[in-house]
Amino acid sequence: MLANLQNHCCGIAPPDLLARLAIEGDIHQREAAVRALATSAAIRSQRAVLGHLDRQLNLNIGKMIGFSVTPDRRLTVYDNQKKGRPFLPGVRMRGWGEPPAEDQAVNQAYDGSSATYEFYRDVLQRNSLDGSGMELVSSVHYGVAFDNAFWDGAQMVYGDGSGRIFQIGGLTRAVDVIAHELTHGVTEQTAGLVYSKQSGALNESFSDVFGSLVKQYSLKQTAAEADWLIGAGILVPQLGAALRSMSKPGTAYTGDRQPGHMDDYVDLPDNNDPRNDNGGVHINSGIPNHAFYLAATALGGSAWEKAGKIWYTTLTKHLHPNTQFSEAALATVAVAGELFSSTAQTAVRNAWLEVGVLS
Amino acid sequence: MKLTVRRGGGIAGIVARTELDANVLPPPDAAVFTAEINRARMRELPDPPATSGRPDAQLYEISLEETGLLFSRHYTDDSLPEDVRTLLAWVDGRPERIESIEQ
Numbered sequence: 001m002l003a004n005l006q007n008h009c010c011g012i013a014p015p016d017l018l019a020r021l022a023i024e025g026d027i028h029q030r031e032a033a034v035r036a037l038a039t040s041a042a043i044r045s046q047r048a049v050l051g052h053l054d055r056q057l058n059l060n061i062g063k064m065i066g067f068s069v070t071p072d073r074r075l076t077v078y079d080n081q082k083k084g085r086p087f088l089p090g091v092r093m094r095g096w097g098e099p100p101a102e103d104q105a106v107n108q109a110y111d112g113s114s115a116t117y118e119f120y121r122d123v124l125q126r127n128s129l130d131g132s133g134m135e136l137v138s139s140v141h142y143g144v145a146f147d148n149a150f151w152d153g154a155q156m157v158y159g160d161g162s163g164r165i166f167q168i169g170g171l172t173r174a175v176d177v178i179a180h181e182l183t184h185g186v187t188e189q190t191a192g193l194v195y196s197k198q199s200g201a202l203n204e205s206f207s208d209v210f211g212s213l214v215k216q217y218s219l220k221q222t223a224a225e226a227d228w229l230i231g232a233g234i235l236v237p238q239l240g241a242a243l244r245s246m247s248k249p250g251t252a253y254t255g256d257r258q259p260g261h262m263d264d265y266v267d268l269p270d271n272n273d274p275r276n277d278n279g280g281v282h283i284n285s286g287i288p289n290h291a292f293y294l295a296a297t298a299l300g301g302s303a304w305e306k307a308g309k310i311w312y313t314t315l316t317k318h319l320h321p322n323t324q325f326s327e328a329a330l331a332t333v334a335v336a337g338e339l340f341s342s343t344a345q346t347a348v349r350n351a352w353l354e355v356g357v358l359s
Numbered sequence: 360m361k362l363t364v365r366r367g368g369g370i371a372g373i374v375a376r377t378e379l380d381a382n383v384l385p386p387p388d389a390a391v392f393t394a395e396i397n398r399a400r401m402r403e404l405p406d407p408p409a410t411s412g413r414p415d416a417q418l419y420e421i422s423l424e425e426t427g428l429l430f431s432r433h434y435t436d437d438s439l440p441e442d443v444r445t446l447l448a449w450v451d452g453r454p455e456r457i458e459s460i461e462q
């Protein structure tokens with residue numbers, strides 16, 4: 001079978017075997033398997049399968065086989081049917097431009113992805129997460145009572161929530177949470193901030209910043225009008241109102257440990273212990289989050305007009321995987337001067353001074 | 360024999376703890392519990408290689424105590440073995456389990 005694969009036979013090889021070879025085989029087997037997958041009529045009709053492989057393997061399958069894997073398709077939502085990782089993405093429920101589905105979670109993932117896509121296109125002139133029109137794939141109803149939403153390096157994944165941390169159905173309800181997750185994809189494609197300690201907290205903070213901005217943009221709120229909360233109304237009420245507060249870090253829910261100043265930085269090891277949160281990435285993100293809030297409110301007007309553009313240019317052009325807080329801060333100050341004015345620069349510098357990152 | 364499951368990371372970074380003590384289970388269920396734990400082979404198999412770096416990935420710590428700590432294993436949603444997932448689903452379905460949020 002393996003030898004045959006290299007001789008472009010493959011017409012009868014089952015797609016799951018081909019997919020396994022495309023992932024686990026040597027370079028020749030992978031190429032042969034990918035070509036066989038791509039030319040199979042059954043698979044060709046489900047280009048999302050190819051798109052998923054493409055993203056998982058970091059291959060450009062479209063280029064290899066001479067057609068676009070995702071022709072003019074912005075987003076597709078799938079139902080994982082609670083089956084978990086082996087069944088990603090799941091059953092296709094709603095593609096770009098199609099009418100609403102029966103399932104509310106499907107429509108919420110669709111609307112949130114669409115709002116995020118439009119924000120990046122219209123405000124930041126970015127064509128999807130990779131800047132080249134990459135399809136936004138989401139799967140809802142992931143796993144059983146799964147209390148999380150995450151970016152898996154290829155797509156968005158949403159659990160239903162258990163009612164223990166997240167309200168049931170809460171994880172697809174907040175557009176800022178959806179934009180937060182999708183922004184992890186932008187960061188991965190640009191700065192590549194390592195998800196550990198300070199670079200990880202910056203990674204988290206950029207996701208909160210653009211998560212909040214997508215929400216503010218869709219509500220047409222100024223920086224002064226915005227609530228600066230991430231995930232408002234999706235936690236169980238006894239835990240609290242939201243996941244994070246950018247204006248008042250540490251106040252979003254009972255047990256919120258986010259600092260808003262470097263004096264209170266929580267130095268945790270990155271050792272796979274769930275209590276240490278990859279070295280406090282969701283804890284210390286409060287510091288750059290608060291700096292963004294301070295800069296945006298000082299600059300005034302709509303936060304996406306100035307502060308958002310400064311942070312976006314910084315993320316996509318001036319950072320590297322191991323950037324720490326102070327380097328990111330200095331980069332935003334420099335970009336504020338390049339894009340706007342010395343007044344803007346002062347506002348941004350003052351924000352970082354106030355949270356103790358610059359001195 | 361007590362199993363403690365901690366789930367953290369995730370988009371919230373909140374740690375939820377679930378404990379189940381075999382002593383509070385009816386003996387036939389305690390036997391099933393022991394069998395599920397043995398089938399997951401956590402004592403024999405070391406932690407899988409760290410796959411940190413996935414934003415908002417769920418992190419798991421699963422510990423078993425008898426008179427002292429027998430083992431403590433760490434996984435991500437990526438690396439969680441299927442038999443361990445089955446064990447967790449079984450524990451999550453027991454009314455005797457104790458759930459709490461760690462602050």
Ligand SMILES: [Zn+2]
Nearest residue numbers: 204207414415
């Ligand atoms: Zn995140």
